[in-house]
Amino acid sequence: xxxxxxxxxxxxxxxxxxxxxxxxxxxxxxxxxxxxxxxxxxxxxxxxxxxxxxxxxxxxxxxxxxxxxxxxxxxxxxxxxxxxxxxxxxxxxxxxxxxxxxxxxxxxxxxxxxxxxxxxxxxxxxxxxxxxxxxxxxxxxxxxxxxxxxxxxxxxxxxxxxxxxxxxxxxxxxxxxxxxxxxxxxxxxxxxxxxxxxxxxxxxxxxxxxxxxxxxxxxxxxxxxxxxxxxxxxxxxxxxxxxxxxxxxxxxxxxxxxxxxxxxxxxxxxxxxxxxxxxxxxxxxxxx
Numbered sequence: 001x002x003x004x005x006x007x008x009x010x011x012x013x014x015x016x017x018x019x020x021x022x023x024x025x026x027x028x029x030x031x032x033x034x035x036x037x038x039x040x041x042x043x044x045x046x047x048x049x050x051x052x053x054x055x056x057x058x059x060x061x062x063x064x065x066x067x068x069x070x071x072x073x074x075x076x077x078x079x080x081x082x083x084x085x086x087x088x089x090x091x092x093x094x095x096x097x098x099x100x101x102x103x104x105x106x107x108x109x110x111x112x113x114x115x116x117x118x119x120x121x122x123x124x125x126x127x128x129x130x131x132x133x134x135x136x137x138x139x140x141x142x143x144x145x146x147x148x149x150x151x152x153x154x155x156x157x158x159x160x161x162x163x164x165x166x167x168x169x170x171x172x173x174x175x176x177x178x179x180x181x182x183x184x185x186x187x188x189x190x191x192x193x194x195x196x197x198x199x200x201x202x203x204x205x206x207x208x209x210x211x212x213x214x215x216x217x218x219x220x221x222x223x224x225x226x227x228x229x230x231x232x233x234x235x236x237x238x239x240x241x242x243x244x245x246x247x248x249x250x251x252x253x254x255x256x257x258x259x260x261x262x263x264x265x266x267x268x269x270x271x272x273x274x275x276x277x278x279x280x281x282x283x284x285x286x287x288x
Contacts (some may be wrong), residue, residue: 002064003226010218027200033208036179037172037215044171049164056161064226068233072269076279077113078237079258079271082244084109084255084279087129094133101127101134112284124240125150133249140249147242155235162228169221176212180205239264257279 019025046054063069088096088109100107104127110117117123129143137143183205190201244261252260262276271279 002067003223006222007219010214014214014218027203028207028210030204030207030211031181033179033211036182036206037175037212040175040178041168041171042126043052044175045164045168048167051156053164056157057164060161060227061223064223067092068230068269070234070237070269072271074115074237075135075265075269076271076276077115078240079244079262079276080279081109081113081116082241082248082256082261082281083161083258084112084283086244086248086257089133089248090254097130098134101130122237122241125244126237126243129242129245133245139248143249144242145247147246148189151235151238151242154238155231158231158235159228162224162231165227166221166224169216169219169224172212172216172220174176174212175211176215179208179212183208233266233269236265236269 015025018028033040049057069162085097085100088100100109104110104117104123124284129147187198187201187205190197193201221235240261244257247257247260248254258280259273259278261275262270
């Protein structure tokens with residue numbers, strides 16, 4: 001929503017201010033300048049990025065409008081499912097988790113929380129490390145080190161995606177100059193035309209510079225910044241899982257482990273202690 005508001009404000013201010021100064025919109029309509037800039041930008045994007053990054057940009061561009069994926073309700077679910085799993089492990093041993101982590105689709109605990117269960121990547125991440133507990137892994141700092149490496153790899157992949165969009169934004173002003181120079185070259189070929197014709201051609205050439213700068217600082221670079229912020233916000237979900245599992249491995253009670261996990265969340269999505277306590281008390285016996 002805020003992306004749409006910002007988009008309207010940026011372009012509304014620029015166009016509105018231009019019209020207020022007595023400008024004419026038809027002068028700004030230079031489709032071939034747009035083709036030069038847009039086509040060159042798209043081509044440079046393909047040249048400078050791998051298939052994985054290009055696919056990543058295409059698959060994640062919607063997050064700029066939607067914002068972070070995980071809301072407070074999602075984190076309440078996550079903390080609740082960790083509590084259920086840790087309580088089961090405390091009462092019956094870590095081996096009791098085996099059936100749940102090996103077949104999460106059939107688990108009564110996982111199925112109790114459809115939001116988490118439908119997130120394949122997060123289910124896989126949690127199950128991979130809970131499985132290590134069922135196999136006898138007990139050294140928390142070693143598991144934490146492996147978790148950190150996996151999270152860093154995923155973070156770098158997301159950084160590459162946001163960085164590709166940022167690089168595209170940085171390229172627009174220079175490509176706008178390219179379009180402007182080509183417009184000037186075209187104008188010089190018509191130097192014998194009357195002043196009103198030359199003025200129109202020069203104005204059209206300058207539109208390239210204007211369009212490149214506007215696209216860079218008014219749209220594409222802010223999009224890259226927003227994409228990085230969304231990635232950072234969503235990374236708290238996996239960090240929450242990691243913190244809870246490590247706390248459980250260190251021998252803390254289930255309530256304490258999920259409290260540690262709750263503390264790593266951002267304030268706008270972090271449930272209060274009382275909210276979480278009430279939610280945990282309502283977990284039915286069959287979800288334990």
